[in-house]
Amino acid sequence: MHSLRQYFPILEWGRTYNKSALSNDLIAAVIVTIMLIPQSLAYALLAGLPPEAGIYASIAPIILYAVFGTSRALAVGPVAVVSLLTASAVGQVAEQGTIGYAVAALTLAFLSGSFLVLMGVFRLGFLANFLSHPVIAGFITASGVLIATSQIKHILGINAGGHTLPEMLYSILTHVGDINWITVSIGVTGTVFLFWVRKNLKPTLLRVGTPTLLADILTKAGPVAAVVTTTLVVWIFDLADRGVKIVGEVPQSLPPLTWPGLSPDLLSALLIPAILISIIGFVESVSVAQTLAAKKRQRIDPDKELIGLGAANLGAAFTGGYPVTGGFARSVVNFDAGAETPAAGAFTAIGLAIAAVALTPLVHFLPNATLAATIIVAVLSLVDLSILKKTWNYSHADFVAVAATILLTLTFGVEIGVAAGVLTSIVLHLYKTSRPHVAEVGLVPGTQHFRNIDRHDVETDPTLVSLRVDESLYFVNARFLEDLIQKRVTEGCAIKHVVLMFSAVNVVDYSALESLEAINHRLKDMGVGLHLSEVKGPVMDRLQRSHFVEELNGRIYLSQYEAWSSLMNSPQSNAAR
Template structure:
């Protein structure tokens, strides 16, 4: 039992020198990547830059103890940082002590919810968000994040939480653009894009060893930070209007206490729930993807506890909500991380940076951090999901398009809420109209297939309907209406067979519908029969009066029903 809640007891007892060496190498690469990212994501969340470093130390250590993924790298991520800014910005003014305290409270609530969900084994909640809707939300969030950073590239004060607000504010302030800041931002953005796509092939072409080329590529943002910081310091650009990070406390994460006033907690409960769900979905998807490559297993319920512990750690050490990041987790995996200890070593590297390196970022321009964010989040934007869903399913396309539109025009929280609602409604819509096929016998076999797709034998007196969905309150009446339309006055049908091979459950509403169908068919002189009923479904039906009152029989197979109900000439015709 203890090992279930403390996975470190499992992988820790098998830890060896080889794993240590691989974890240390991965930690070095991820630490180099995380230093500028942590500062940038804190800026995105509206918090002081050191909050990003703090949110990347204790949370990583706690996840290493409680998490099940060997490669997941926990810390601040773009989407959660944006959601934090949107949530906290509604209850406190950015830059105030109340804003930072509210961010701590948000992390505390999110962590508590995740741990509770994990203890209650509610990892399945991620299934309520369809992949197309999640892709649409992340795409819209990427656009919002990139747009929100343009003010730092231009060096203008432009506020807003929705795309129209941001664009309008940027347009109004366009004449106040600081040209020096613009040059720094454009050059940093261009350099980071070049590094991401071209530096590694360039270095490999020069004969650089693969590991060194990978480290140098991941250090690209650090190079941009160092170069632009030195330029601002040497040329005195801060005095010429270039906004800089300024003083960053030179210390380890402090012990902090979240604000727990009832009003604040009440205002942040819903945002905390949305952040928890979105963060968990993003984290579990990347964790399972990476685990599958090494045939490892991820426990979603324990992941909830691991992420919850990480957020609780952030709440008491000056951070804000965190989750598993896609980019850094992939880097961690590619760098050869063997165990969660790689995260612990990364936390140690970031702690050293927090103590020794923070004075060096005093002259770091905000435009460089904005460039780092823009380059990172544009990889999240996937507008091709619109084309793909349009070609495959118009219902999925409508859900994706609506999620993107609501997120961009109304806001992040509304976008998440609409995504959840649309996912549920989309499921209900699809299951409310289950696929019900009229089937016939494939000649020379005992198999039954859709009469509209195959050459099959049928009997005008026997109607066989294969129900391809579990029956419950949403779709029960659909089956009633379908049979009512099909069995009309004057038709030759004497038997209706419901083929239940795909029915996994029948709820009470569906049971009442089956009883109503049975009664109506009885009044019309038509028999109602069931075939291929699964064991669990039959067990439930035996507890009711349906089988006793059934105006027909229950057959083990559809072929048995066909032989029993079809006249001899019809059977011979179908067999030929």
């Protein structure tokens, strides 16, 4: 049974499931379902798919995640950034509105799900670490701007296009003459209303004595109110005949069984986008899941999360959906509403299934402008331009990564943007580690501690140079250490000993070993001893497997103070003094 629980987390939390958890999960499911109905329709529109695809992508994936996922609050389904990535990737292989476009979206979900499951099976969750937080923040900010801009055409009622910010803005400007002012009034009114609901409705309700739970439900139902009102207005006044674009007929059915396209050309065209979607979706999901789990002193398993998200995407691929992941907004709502287990997600799926069967005819006259307003209000909360100021003040290198990601994403599209962000992060990391911080240290008077001579008033000796290496040594930075020691030793003729303090060195690769051997031989020829101190066990084990320890022109000391005491009293040092 233990081995089964390892692969099916549902068996773990299911053992202690009780009436209290059931009640809390049902309440959370009602609130999240109300929120997801308009949101799912809107995100399908963003992905360039029929509106029902958003609901389909929110049923089977949620159930599968409840079985295989480890987070008790994460709500899986379509999200804004993944929907944008889907539109960008699928739009390159098929024309929107065609069967080929829908098949390509299914294939993208299939590839993403397969990649995530494989990563989970082989415990490769660490690969997501190649996306640094500044890059993710920059990418999400730029994506939020792109998403909001892409919805302006629906607010204005025009047929603009483009995938990058310059393309979209140019297309919007060239179609200004086609603006439908009735659509504009609906879209602008809906946007203003939704912003007011998000910021002011709950405080207003609480001030007049509304119970907190009811205030939460009414606030989350704000988009539903916008959908109902604008749909009734369009229907009553026949605005569809006056140029207002509507959702139209939506199939009244449960998710169908579908099959992704498996042609080699389609698979190869979508493979890289699928990998990007998988990694970005996983990073977003795990970040949200870990944050929410920490609030209840729970934990999640990132590798099992990979399998849970992979299963969800595979479910979407075979039930008429498109790539999904854990959404920040819906997960927070799910958590705040009191969800205790993944069963809340399963109940949400049931609610959405009922909506797919019973409520879809009611959205026939729903204007696209209302869905666009829903998207704009949702994604603008993702835009955080303050990250530029924060990274500039903290680290110029991180600022470069953020700025490059934002600029390239807006100018050249989401895939190039995130790829460039990852590449920039790696290059900057290599650059920073190629010039490791090496501090010359001295003894703090009256203690056994050593500190940087440029920052503290410490004791030093002209015959002894102590260098603290604050970075692991590998092929990128090994030569830097050689040059630094050579320069320091030639500056002082009285130097008799060099001690490398290795307290911060976790790894010494073979290239660095060769550099240490070169330093040792060079100092030996100069009549200067090379010593090491505070070498960590794993590093020492490797050094002892080489000839370096035997040929070392000095000693290896357990502590820097021991090295100082021994070398200060050595005949060479005394002679120099």
